Amino acid sequence: MPVPPNDARREVATDRAGLDEVDRAILRILAEDARLANNAIADRVGIAPSTCHARIRALRERGVVRGFHADLDPAALGLGLQAMIAVQLSAHTKQQIEAFVRDVPRLPGVVSAFHVAGADDYLLHVAVRDSDALRDFVLDHLTGHPAVRHTETSLIFAHLPGTLTGLGLAD
Amino acid sequence: MPVPPNDARREVATDRAGLDEVDRAILRILAEDARLANNAIADRVGIAPSTCHARIRALRERGVVRGFHADLDPAALGLGLQAMIAVQLSAHTKQQIEAFVRDVPRLPGVVSAFHVAGADDYLLHVAVRDSDALRDFVLDHLTGHPAVRHTETSLIFAHLPGTLTGLGLAD
DNA sequence: AATGAAAGCGGTTAAAG
């Protein structure tokens, strides 16, 4: 029987950046529990363990999977306060800006840094012990920095992780 | 020889939320590579595999480790555009606000949502296919929502993960 | 590209220090 050009079978293979449904199922599982045994993943997605092993290796080599990380609770590490700090840089000091960009991810307390377009240049997500530590962070590393023109700190009440729907892996 | 009250040995045990240096070493390793074999972790931190196993289990039960997750590249999944959307809610509709808060993490494209204090109420980190999808997201899920008063979208040029220094695990 | 078998290695638990 002939296959129409817009047949669903073709979309499964070509859509979604070259990932088939088995790949997406594997990714969904690994995004949720990165320590699940290869055997168990294979079972769940309905392929042999050796096939599953090869698939995961390929996904890693293709860069779809960048790594596997433990998710640590900042509060349990004594970092009870989180904040988002919007940073505006001064426009004229290219070299100082590059220095800022290079150093920011390594500052103590920075969970992640977003380089953004718009009124602000950077958004720094920081986790610190308490409000004293937050003040110290801003004064020691931001306010005094020659590339920094302005900062605005917002306390984070809650940080809700998105579901996998967010990465287009919904079933 | 007597031990002074401020001896370094006491701080190692009592500081840092009850984690000793072995725990912190384990966390550092798991945060970097959550799929490293228990054996290998034990080797690196200088304890027996069974001890390491018990430590990791305890860290999970205490909530220090919340989980293990694969880090997926949104671009490799066909989501080439990321943005941070600042959302201001209307002040008077408590029930609608609760509905918004409940639904936001499940919206397609939301990587994570920050509930913040300040001029904005929420910061939504989203990953989408292209600018069309971004516009659709804002119009379909935010602008039209009764609890949403205002949104401001900033494109994300780069998202730099912080180092482990950020979580107080530096050596 | 997927499979099944086989060999080696790791996870997991129990008992003891």
Add this chain to the structure above:
DNA sequence: CTTTAACCGCTTTCATT
């Protein structure tokens, strides 16, 4: 709390389809 020891199960490779 840590270790040693032992068993079971998983990972990984490779020949085969």
